[in-house]
């Protein structure tokens with residue numbers, strides 16, 4: 117099918133926008149896919165997930181409601197450098213453009229609630245903000261990946277950074293804009309982050325640190341890439357019932373206290389609760405002109421006491437110099453991991469040659 121555009125004819129497929137969502141097989145990512153498909157049938161959607169069985173199930177579910185939609189799946193484990201490099205290669209092979217890259221995959225491993233802090237906070241002036249941000253209530257236990265990186269840092273931030281860097285030529289094309297949209301959090305806190313330990317190997321709040329890191333990085337990316345037509349935005353989905361929150365407290369408990377949470381919603385509009393409501397700001401950003409978005413604002417999904425969803429920007433607590441210094445550190449780390457991968461490849465090819473020689477000798 118041909119489509120007329122400014123006097124020249126392009127095949128329709130070239131006009132379709134490409135949307136890639138990491139961690140798209142459940143929760144907020146999946147709800148976003150649903151909303152994007154409801155908005156337009158003329159998009160090419162790619163679900164980038166670490167588990168192909170779950171990805172296929174999500175794709176099948178979306179196709180039931182949107183038969184004929186262009187939905188593909190891609191293997192991507194953002195915590196593995198090798199997987200990110202392979203996925204980037206595959207994306208470049210599959211698509212000629214990338215209009216929206218949703219950096220949504222995220223983890224909060226082994227969360228522990230401080231009930232003492234919760235009850236102290238409940239009877240203080242900070243009660244509302246405690247419910248909105250979860251500040252001081254949660255700690256996590258992190259671990260180190262086979263690449264030698266802190267798991268929360270690499271999953272929530274660095275794997276995505278590598279992906280952006282690998283896809284740079286696709287994302288920065290003349291005469292066209294592309295958008296990066298980070299699923300950050302109101303739990304992001306400056307005091308949980310330190311430039312000296314940006315992977316948060318020493319602390320107990322890697323989640324908060326990684327989300328603050330994504331806020332910093334987004335500001336730096338805008339500084340470096342806006343001129344090339346690439347725009348970065350951070351959003352917070354609010355408190356949403358997903359596998360992530362079911363890791364904090366069991367799902368039956370959340371269901372049990374649902375009436376209490378509806379009540380709390382009267383005081384804080386951050387209890388979006390459903391993935392559909394949580395995806396509000398991610399979708400809102402999708403339908404905006406990227407140039408019109410504030411690079412220093414976080415866009416929050418909010419839901420009123422009556423259940424109406426809307427998006428509101430709030431200025432972030434970001435220092436430009438710190439954002440820049442962090443960006444430089446990430447570039448350094450990128451160099452280091454890429455060098456390691458090259459070395460590993462060299463070593464394995466030497467091992468292969470050795471094995472071949474041994475084989476020839478035995479034979």
Ligand SMILES: NC(=O)C1=CN([C@@H]2O[C@H](COP(=O)(O)OP(=O)(O)OC[C@H]3O[C@@H](n4cnc5c(N)ncnc54)[C@H](OP(=O)(O)O)[C@@H]3O)[C@@H](O)[C@H]2O)C=CC1
Pocket residue numbers: 138139140141142143144145164165166167170192193194195196220221222223271299300301302352353354355356357358359360361
């Ligand atoms: N729920 C909430 O209240 C809030 C969530 N967020 C953020 O929203 C984002 C989505 O989380 P949410 O929908 O809540 O939770 P889910 O657990 O439902 O979704 C997380 C998604 O990320 C994927 N994922 C995790 N690790 C990796 C990895 N290494 N490589 C690729 N994919 C991975 C998961 O895949 P798999 O199914 O295989 O585990 C899943 O698809 C996260 O970044 C989270 O931090 C922010 C604020 C509040």
Ligand SMILES: CC(C)CCC[C@@H](C)[C@H]1CC[C@H]2C3=C(CC[C@]12C)[C@@]1(C)CCC(=O)[C@@H](C)[C@@H]1CC3
Pocket residue numbers: 229234246247248249250253254300301302303352354355361364365373376377380
């Ligand atoms: C609501 C109940 C009566 C009691 C629940 C207490 C806590 C377990 C929650 C209160 C605020 C919640 C919260 C989060 C997790 C669960 C709470 C601490 C998050 C930190 C989850 C992940 C995010 O990214 C944040 C936006 C959430 C902020 C609020």
